[in-house]
Amino acid sequence: MCYTCCQSAESGADAINPCLCGAPETRRAMARIEADISRREFLGGSAAVVGLFAGFGLAPTELRAQTPGRPKLLTNLRYFDGTTLAMQTGRDILIEGSRITALPAAGTGPAEAEVIDCGGRAVTPGLIDCHWHATLVSVSQIVALTQDIAFVHLVSGQEAGATLMRGFTTVRDTGGPVFGLKMAVDRGVVAGPRIFPSGAMISQTSGHGDFRLLSSLPRMDADPADYTERTGVAAIADGRDEVLRRTREQLMRGASQIKIMAGGGVSSLYDPLDTAQFLEEEMEAAVRAAADWGTYVCAHVYTPEGIRRSLRAGVKSIEHGQLADTETIRMMREEGAWWSIQPFLADEDANPRTDPIQRAKQLEVAEGTVRAFEEGRAEGVNMAFGTDILMNPGGSSSQGRQLAKLARFMSPLEALRMATGAAGDLLALSGPRAPYDGRLGVIAEGALADLLVWDGDPETDLAFLGDPDSTLRLVMKDGRVFKETL
Structure with missing residues (x-):
């Protein structure tokens, strides 16, 4: 002036x-x-940020020259549409923008389209992991609970690109501070899968999401929030009013569904596996708040009592549930709930557990896994695939291999359907809170163009999913090619 x-x-x-x-x-x-x-x-700031990400291996790269506005036509292929339990032939796949717009008879697609010759290979929808922790998957538990959250976010950005390159074009994030990563992926700052975020896991005091040390007790009203609460990993809530508050906070942040802890867990030290967590009226508070926003609640829980309590409260997706008995499995079917189940087999791909308390709980869950898959299928429960690879540096590379394991319980195409069409139906429960407009997990007219081209035969064996570096020849997400080695 x-x-x-x-x-x-x-x-x-x-x-x-x-x-x-x-x-x-x-x-x-x-x-x-x-x-x-x-x-x-x-x-200048954007250039600096992109430079930072590039130095960390996170910047998105255009791996195939693509002409904006020009349709793409995948030809010379066999495809699994995500629902029909057979490989289909005689059609091409036409993509315009971000969507599949037609499945024309082979050789009849538009002349102006960019042709991608798949060489007779198998084409599938992009894979979906319905139980993923994008910010917690590739760091150890001690890092996740104590280190600078900026480091955790940088690791998660690197992991997001690796997840996409394994063929998982969508994940449902079931707990953690993932909103920033989702924004970065959606805006093209980093490459990664579509993310359906839950935000902080909502847990009672002493519940599976309460990772405080015993030396932190007792917690008084004036005490500051714990590290995991401050960073958005978990939100501790007791009583109906507090559950309502924490649920609404996650919805305000952009949650597409809400995650509550309804029973004991493996990775936490102080909540026995057999415990039921949250009173039914507390769960109902979360369910009603989510329903007011047009979405639903999923619940971490293993035991029959915890599952039945969750179902009575209106929970729509049971996460894990390997200890369910026959009566409880039938209740899941009758309620039309989804069973988001993982191949927890205490094998070489299991999340590492050295503490004897954690290890004992892990083995107990593994003992129920085979029966849960077999009886769940026999009873006709809606089932979708997830991995729950958690606080396990290096373990994420087993993501496709864990999907392939489902072929021991069912046919390969049934297993593949759990991670494509069935998983897409589960994601659709988010209704107006779904962050992406369009069908996922299927090859169909109008669906979002998330497509994979594989060396392998999904009708006979899924082992090829475990080696995506060699067998995954094309990755397309949202109509954009991220990998192509055809």
């Missing part, structure tokens, strides 16, 4: 005020200057 001129004008020394500081033309000029400075700062 022109201080001297203004002072003279205010004192009456000049008959005419020479100061134009507040004049409309001056304000417009200043606005243009500030806008230009802001634009330059934004561009």
